[in-house]
Amino acid sequence: MPSADSSVTLVPPCRDSCEYGTLFDDRDGKTYKTVKIGTQWWMAENLNLYMDEFSNEPFDGQSGCLFDNPAYCDEYGYGRYYLWSMAMDSAAFFSDDGKGCGSGVVCNPQKNSRVQGLCPAGWHLPSADEWNILYLATGERAEHLRASHDWQYYPNGPSVFSICDIYGFGALPGNEDRTRVNFLTSYEIDEKYSAGVSISYSGMRVYIDWDYKSYGFIRCIKD
Structure with a gap:
C-alpha cells in the first residue's frame, strides 16, 4: 500500500x-463542514447522499445507516455507509469515472486520476495516496483524526482529549460496537480487492x- 512520502510536511495541530x-451539495440540499489540512481540503463529515432519490429502482443493501437507524445517518451526524461499487458510482449517475466498477470485475481507474464517485461536483473519492498524505501530515497517529466522543471503549479522559481530533477531522466510529471505522478509497487492486482505510479506538496507526x-464510509476530498 502507499509508502511514506518524505515531501509531506507535518501540519501543526489546529x-x-x-x-x-x-x-x-445541490443534489439534495445538504451542507457539509469542510476543513483544510495541509494542502488538502477534506469533508469534515461523512457523506450522507441517499441514492434511492435518484433512481426508479431501490438500492437495497448497497448503503445504509448504523444500527439500521436513519437517525444515525441524519440527526446523529454519522452519514451513510456504502458498498464500494456504489461509492465509485458504477452506474454513472454523476460521472463516468468509476463506471462499471464493482466486485468480480477490474475497471482499472488510473492510479493518479480522480474518481468523482458519489461525491459532489468539484470533489472526489480520495485515493489511497491522498489518505496517506493526510496520515503523514497529521503525525501518523490515528487519534489525531478520531473524534473525541462516541467511541465506546475509548476513555477520552482529560489526559488524552488533547491529542484527539486535533485537526478537526472528527472521524466517528462506524461499526456497531463503536470501536472502528472503515473508509473507502478509489484505489482498485484487483477484481476482489480495493484499498481500504481503517481507524480504530485502540490502534495508533491509520x-x-x-x-x-x-x-465503508466516504470522506470526499476537493479536486
Whole structure:
C-alpha cells in the first residue's frame, strides 16, 4: 500500500484555528463542514447522499445507516455507509469515472486520476495516496483524526482529549460496537480487492491496506 512520502510536511495541530469551510451539495440540499489540512481540503463529515432519490429502482443493501437507524445517518451526524461499487458510482449517475466498477470485475481507474464517485461536483473519492498524505501530515497517529466522543471503549479522559481530533477531522466510529471505522478509497487492486482505510479506538496507526470491495464510509476530498 502507499509508502511514506518524505515531501509531506507535518501540519501543526489546529483544532481551534483550522481553516474551515462548507460544502453545499445541490443534489439534495445538504451542507457539509469542510476543513483544510495541509494542502488538502477534506469533508469534515461523512457523506450522507441517499441514492434511492435518484433512481426508479431501490438500492437495497448497497448503503445504509448504523444500527439500521436513519437517525444515525441524519440527526446523529454519522452519514451513510456504502458498498464500494456504489461509492465509485458504477452506474454513472454523476460521472463516468468509476463506471462499471464493482466486485468480480477490474475497471482499472488510473492510479493518479480522480474518481468523482458519489461525491459532489468539484470533489472526489480520495485515493489511497491522498489518505496517506493526510496520515503523514497529521503525525501518523490515528487519534489525531478520531473524534473525541462516541467511541465506546475509548476513555477520552482529560489526559488524552488533547491529542484527539486535533485537526478537526472528527472521524466517528462506524461499526456497531463503536470501536472502528472503515473508509473507502478509489484505489482498485484487483477484481476482489480495493484499498481500504481503517481507524480504530485502540490502534495508533491509520491502516491503509487491501480490503474486499465491501462497505465503508466516504470522506470526499476537493479536486
